[in-house]
Amino acid sequence: MKSIGVVRKVDELGRIVMPIELRRALDIAIKDSMEFFIDGDKIVLKKYQPEGVCLMTGEITSENHEYGNGQITLSAEGAELLLKELQEALQK
Structure with a gap:
């Protein structure tokens, strides 16, 4: 797994902000749905595609x-x- 050198804190509602550079690189737009997966002790996010x-x-x-x-x-x-x-x- 490759680190992009960005660390974000979870807010009181459980939210984290995904950096714009990452969203642009992965073609993630506002209102796009994200899918969550667990891989051992890792959380994996993937742009949802039905x-x-x-x-x-x-x-x-x-x-x-x-x-x-x-x-x-x-x-x-x-x-x-x-x-x-x-x-x-x-x-x-």
């Missing part, structure tokens, strides 16, 4: 498909967008 949401469009439908051993979910439109982006990147 299951079945297209990685490219944010669309949630029963027609979305999982790829990469379930690591990537794409709608038909999202798959086309990703394919186009990959083809453009390979042509450079």
Whole structure:
């Protein structure tokens, strides 16, 4: 695990402030939901992504498909967008 050299105190309501640099680096916006996990004596925070949401469009439908051993979910439109982006990147 990598330290970013920032220490924050927990306030009386149990809140901690996440530094803006960290939120920007991880694309966490105001009002985004965060998911909590426990790993031994560590607390792990992860930006919440509901299951079945297209990685490219944010669309949630029963027609979305999982790829990469379930690591990537794409709608038909999202798959086309990703394919186009990959083809453009390979042509450079």
